[in-house]
Amino acid sequence: MEKYYHSVTLDKDKCKGCTNCIKRCPTEAIRVRDGKAMIINERCIDCGECILICPYHAKIAVTDPLSIIDSYPYKIALPAPSLYGQFKDIKDINKILNSLIEIGFDQVFEVARAAEFVSEYIKEILNSEGVKKPLISSACPAVVRLIQVRFPELVSNIVRVESPMEIAAQLAKKEFCAKHNVSQDQVGVFFITPCAAKMTSIKNPIGNGKSNVDGAISILDVYSPMIDKLKSNEVKSLQEASRAGIKWAISTGESSSLGIENYLAVDGIHNVIKVLEEIEDNKLTKLDFLEGQCCVGGCVGGPLTFENSYVANNRIKRLLKDVDSSPVSEGELIEAKDEIIWKLQKDIMKKPILKLDANINIAIKKMKEMERIYRSLPGLDCGSCGSPSCRTLAEDIVRNNASEMDCVFKLREKVRYLAEEMIKISDKIPTSHKEDKDNDA
Ligand code: SF4
Numbered sequence: 001m002e003k004y005y006h007s008v009t010l011d012k013d014k015c016k017g018c019t020n021c022i023k024r025c026p027t028e029a030i031r032v033r034d035g036k037a038m039i040i041n042e043r044c045i046d047c048g049e050c051i052l053i054c055p056y057h058a059k060i061a062v063t064d065p066l067s068i069i070d071s072y073p074y075k076i077a078l079p080a081p082s083l084y085g086q087f088k089d090i091k092d093i094n095k096i097l098n099s100l101i102e103i104g105f106d107q108v109f110e111v112a113r114a115a116e117f118v119s120e121y122i123k124e125i126l127n128s129e130g131v132k133k134p135l136i137s138s139a140c141p142a143v144v145r146l147i148q149v150r151f152p153e154l155v156s157n158i159v160r161v162e163s164p165m166e167i168a169a170q171l172a173k174k175e176f177c178a179k180h181n182v183s184q185d186q187v188g189v190f191f192i193t194p195c196a197a198k199m200t201s202i203k204n205p206i207g208n209g210k211s212n213v214d215g216a217i218s219i220l221d222v223y224s225p226m227i228d229k230l231k232s233n234e235v236k237s238l239q240e241a242s243r244a245g246i247k248w249a250i251s252t253g254e255s256s257s258l259g260i261e262n263y264l265a266v267d268g269i270h271n272v273i274k275v276l277e278e279i280e281d282n283k284l285t286k287l288d289f290l291e292g293q294c295c296v297g298g299c300v301g302g303p304l305t306f307e308n309s310y311v312a313n314n315r316i317k318r319l320l321k322d323v324d325s326s327p328v329s330e331g332e333l334i335e336a337k338d339e340i341i342w343k344l345q346k347d348i349m350k351k352p353i354l355k356l357d358a359n360i361n362i363a364i365k366k367m368k369e370m371e372r373i374y375r376s377l378p379g380l381d382c383g384s385c386g387s388p389s390c391r392t393l394a395e396d397i398v399r400n401n402a403s404e405m406d407c408v409f410k411l412r413e414k415v416r417y418l419a420e421e422m423i424k425i426s427d428k429i430p431t432s433h434k435e436d437k438d439n440d441a
């Protein structure tokens with residue numbers, strides 16, 4: 001049986017069973033049963049939509065605490081470029097990178113720098129013969145998981161390149177170990193993450209056996225300690241990433257760094273679903289590249305960021321004005337290719353969630369039963385049964401995870417029927433017995 005790890009979890013004590021989250025979940029992964037939400041492991045893609053919508057803060061993302069860095073003699077921070085948009089009145093990215101050193105890291109390696117390498121690898125693939133188009137970006141792990149569970153036929157469109165985070169981890173360790181003459185197991189590399197999906201992709205990588213990253217600390221957790229250190233006047237020059245890599249923090253950034261015109265950059269998981277549906281229906285056959293990002297505005301809109309995504313987007317665009325635009329050199333690319341694994345090593349598996357049984361005959365039978373039950377339900381998709389829609393309730397019933405009586409309309413119908421039956425039976429009681437009863441009363 002497959003083991004699951006999810007960063008997104010439920011704090012049962014805080015959950016009021018209000019059902020707000022069940023409708024928002026893009027993979028219908030949440031049910032409310034016995035007054036509490038529950039997440040179905042095989043469906044959850046760690047998009048964090050339920051974290052954003054829950055009014056009681058009952059959905060949380062589990063990430064590593066900052067103190068985890070103390071478990072290694074040497075520690076390297078891998079800041080996501082979305083971190084650069086979090087701080088007010090900062091005009092120099094070096095200030096942000098220096099404050100990471102001041103809160104306890106020995107070195108920083110910008111994920112934006114690795115994104116430049118990834119852009120070059122994707123360009124190569126885009127220009128190669130026989131590539132299946134539209135090519136779909138593999139940068140957002142929530143989108144990749146969405147494709148696995150809801151659009152399995154599009155798995156082969158996903159670009160087989162490691163994420164910038166994984167490339168950054170490899171390059172950072174190699175550089176640091178060579179420079180300081182230490183072994184790799186003494187060095188911990190930690191991603192500063194804007195989202196839960198990245199944490200999940202470290203613990204449970206897609207297309208790879210083991211992640212090169214040793215942990216993920218949320219932007220929210222480093223924000224306060226960093227704010228204090230930003231006041232320091234001593235600023236070393238640490239920034240290496242150029243405009244092409246930093247742009248990856250915002251929607252359209254990845255596509256524009258590829259230098260192509262025929263692309264779609266879509267942000268927000270529900271918008272991504274609409275476009276994937278079109279690709280699945282062969283309506284976008286002329287498209288070269290799809291950059292899909294789960295969060296609104298791109299990674300700057302991640303649920304673990306501090307700043308409003310529009311404000312962060314604006315800050316990053318302003319910072320970019322003073323950033324060098326020179327891309328990675330041919331020599332650097334060749335050298336990096338020799339040193340790191342940049343292609344996914346394993347297949348991205350299809351994980352269709354609608355499969356009702358491994359046996360096709362039983363699955364067909366169950367599907368027919370599901371359709372019959374669905375037709376008997378009111379079709380209001382009210383969610384008061386705890387399933388997100390009447391169709392999912394029908395599916396839950398067929399899977400023996402719910403009963404028709406969970407539907408309030410069905411229950412009312414049944415109660416009415418029973419009441420009418422009781423009246424009919426009562427009418428059949430012989431008059432003398434009835435009178436005896438009335439007298440007793
Ligand atoms: S939104 Fe979901 S997790 Fe939050 S209280 Fe309501 S049912 Fe529970």
Ligand code: SF4
Pocket residue numbers: 008024025026027028029030039043044045046047048049050051
């Ligand atoms: S993280 Fe996303 S997929 Fe998982 S339960 Fe929440 S809304 Fe659904």
